[in-house]
Amino acid sequence: MKKVALKIISAAKIYAPTKIENLDEKRLVPHMMTRRRLTRNSKVMLYLSDKCDFKDGKIVYGSCYSELDETAKISRSVLTNDILSPTAFQNSVYNTAPSYFSLINKDKDEIITISSGMKTSLDTLKTAALQALVSKERVFCVSVECINIDKIQEINRCTKYLEAGAAVVVEISDEIEDAIEIEDSKMPDMIGSLQDLICVVDMYEKGIDKILIEL
Amino acid sequence: MSAYINNYELLCNAGDVESLMQAIYAKESALVIDNTYLDDASAGLGIMEYDNIFNVLERITQQILDKSNLDNFHNTLLIMGSSVGGMQECEDIFYRDMSFKNIDPMRYSIHVLSDYLQEKFAFYDSRAISTACTSSANALLLAKRLIDVEAYDNVLVIGADGLCRSTVLGFHALGVLSNKRCTPFDTDRNGMNVAEAVGALLIQNVKVKDSVELKGVGASSDAYHMTNPDPEATGAIRSMRDAIADAGIEIDDIDYVNAHGTATLANDRVESLAVEKLFGKKVFVSSTKAITGHTLGAAGAIEAIVSCEAIRNSMIPPQAGLKNQENKNINVAKESVKMDVSYVISNSFAFGGNNTSLVFGACR
Numbered sequence: 001m002k003k004v005a006l007k008i009i010s011a012a013k014i015y016a017p018t019k020i021e022n023l024d025e026k027r028l029v030p031h032m033m034t035r036r037r038l039t040r041n042s043k044v045m046l047y048l049s050d051k052c053d054f055k056d057g058k059i060v061y062g063s064c065y066s067e068l069d070e071t072a073k074i075s076r077s078v079l080t081n082d083i084l085s086p087t088a089f090q091n092s093v094y095n096t097a098p099s100y101f102s103l104i105n106k107d108k109d110e111i112i113t114i115s116s117g118m119k120t121s122l123d124t125l126k127t128a129a130l131q132a133l134v135s136k137e138r139v140f141c142v143s144v145e146c147i148n149i150d151k152i153q154e155i156n157r158c159t160k161y162l163e164a165g166a167a168v169v170v171e172i173s174d175e176i177e178d179a180i181e182i183e184d185s186k187m188p189d190m191i192g193s194l195q196d197l198i199c200v201v202d203m204y205e206k207g208i209d210k211i212l213i214e215l
Numbered sequence: 216m217s218a219y220i221n222n223y224e225l226l227c228n229a230g231d232v233e234s235l236m237q238a239i240y241a242k243e244s245a246l247v248i249d250n251t252y253l254d255d256a257s258a259g260l261g262i263m264e265y266d267n268i269f270n271v272l273e274r275i276t277q278q279i280l281d282k283s284n285l286d287n288f289h290n291t292l293l294i295m296g297s298s299v300g301g302m303q304e305c306e307d308i309f310y311r312d313m314s315f316k317n318i319d320p321m322r323y324s325i326h327v328l329s330d331y332l333q334e335k336f337a338f339y340d341s342r343a344i345s346t347a348c349t350s351s352a353n354a355l356l357l358a359k360r361l362i363d364v365e366a367y368d369n370v371l372v373i374g375a376d377g378l379c380r381s382t383v384l385g386f387h388a389l390g391v392l393s394n395k396r397c398t399p400f401d402t403d404r405n406g407m408n409v410a411e412a413v414g415a416l417l418i419q420n421v422k423v424k425d426s427v428e429l430k431g432v433g434a435s436s437d438a439y440h441m442t443n444p445d446p447e448a449t450g451a452i453r454s455m456r457d458a459i460a461d462a463g464i465e466i467d468d469i470d471y472v473n474a475h476g477t478a479t480l481a482n483d484r485v486e487s488l489a490v491e492k493l494f495g496k497k498v499f500v501s502s503t504k505a506i507t508g509h510t511l512g513a514a515g516a517i518e519a520i521v522s523c524e525a526i527r528n529s530m531i532p533p534q535a536g537l538k539n540q541e542n543k544n545i546n547v548a549k550e551s552v553k554m555d556v557s558y559v560i561s562n563s564f565a566f567g568g569n570n571t572s573l574v575f576g577a578c579r
Contacts, residue, residue, distance in 0.1 A: 002366040064324050074381045075309050089385030090441045090566055094345035099567025102436040108450065110434040111569055112353055115345045117326035123342040134360050154315040215366035
């Protein structure tokens with residue numbers, strides 16, 4: 001199996017126990033109708049892309065639970081025989097957040113969405129590495145979980161932070177010798193699906209800008 | 216390194232690979248008209264005969280292993296493509312209990328399908344892709360690239376989606392669900408049929424008897440609208456162009472376009488335009504969703520298998536259900552065409568303007 005070195009160009013993370021405040025939506029999405037349709041995952045992803053100064057190119061997005069709020073809206077409508085919202089349905093797919101990014105930034109490049117359970121952000125990094133290797137371009141690698149839905153306490157056993165995300169812009173480095181494996185450090189009470197990417201962001205913030213990753 | 220599709224299996228509303236191809240060549244739709252999902256209307260659906268999707272996955276994966284040159288999957292990467300994952304089971308619990316309480320969060324998401332197979336077969340590694348209706352097409356795209364860069368020798372790609380109430384009602388809410396068997400590329404088409412399926416393909420870096428090469432892959436985003444395709448078809452054209460360029464062949468080399476062809480007004484109009492602009496009338500086109508329905512995240516894998524069968528059988532699949540062709544500037548196959556099929560391109564398009572095209576080539 002093959003390992004490659006990834007150079008981290010920029011990185012960002014954000015999280016909150018219930019709801020992340022001030023995602024700067026009005027500046028990032030000036031068009032009001034588009035802004036009103038955005039899901040929470042989309043807003044967090046747009047915020048992280050801005051922090052990483054990424055506007056155009058290949059995206060690998062990861063989310064274990066994805067658009068839980070939209071899915072819950074659909075299920076409740078079915079249960080109560082209410083009219084199902086077409087917007088809720090179109091917003092319920094796992095690639096909703098990067099698709100809104102693509103619409104807003106007119107980014108016509110490839111989008112891949114990973115949902116690999118608690119290793120989602122690791123697989124997102126692996127896939128971003130593959131995309132960077134094949135294209136020789138910079139790739140935006142981002143994972144988001146927004147699970148702050150009504151009655152989430154009935155099933156939430158995995159995190160203290162109901163909204164969280166992390167992102168890096170990466171490119172392939174030919175200098176594999178000084179690349180470092182992702183550290184085995186876990187952020188307490190953070191959902192498992194984001195742990196690896198948050199760890200990479202933390203490594204970058206400590207001055208480590210080259211990681212080794214198996215494809 | 217080249218990527219070869221060395222064996223495959225599927226289960227859909229028409230049955231297994233052999234039954235599906237018989238139905239396709241005979242233009243016998245396996246879609247049914249159902250009155251149980253919608254209160255006030257009927258819907259054309261593609262329904263499999265099965266007990267639960269996990270058993271189908273296990274059986275099909277075992278069949279692939281038995282037919283392969285492998286003793287086990289310990290050196291194989293599994294890539295699962297699905298749009299709903301474990302939602303079928305979870306929504307049943309929610310509608311029964313009217314509460315989330317008895318839902319296991321680890322049985323909800325996309326990875327539940329790949330995790331189940333990981334536990335049963337001990338793959339080297341597994342990952343799950345979910346880009347709505349391009350999920351398993353994108354899984355194939357990644358598999359090809361992983362073999363190209365010599366990261367893996369063997370990749371098993373599976374596309375799987377079970378029918379969910381939320382999906383049927385969701386497409387109904389969007390006004391794109393047909394109340395009859397869908398008729399892709401027909402002037403009088405009135406929408407799509409939601410369906411379910413499991414399709415699996417073993418991709419390897421070695422050629423065996425009856426291999427079909429996964430020759431090229433391409434992908435793009437429309438950046439136009441969340442559900443409607445770009446009316447100029449720029450995204451669809453780009454994904455096809457990129458796949459053909461990746462295959463190292465010319466546009467004129469393509470013999471058959473296995474279309475996304477959902478039979479919605481918007482998709483078929485735009486995809487026809489894309490085919491017209493790129494190929495004119497030089498290639499045969501058809502959509503096998505007239506037989507299978509739209510199997511959502513499984514569609515890329517199912518239609519990859521159909522594309523391989525078209526090459527192996529030297530027979531272009533005809534368009535079922537077609538009476539009045541809307542776009543006369545493309546060559547929709549009215550009947551099966553017996554010919555040497557060297558290259559097939561298969562399209563998958565999804566919500567968010569996510570486009571993926573795959574080129575399959577004969578190994579002669």
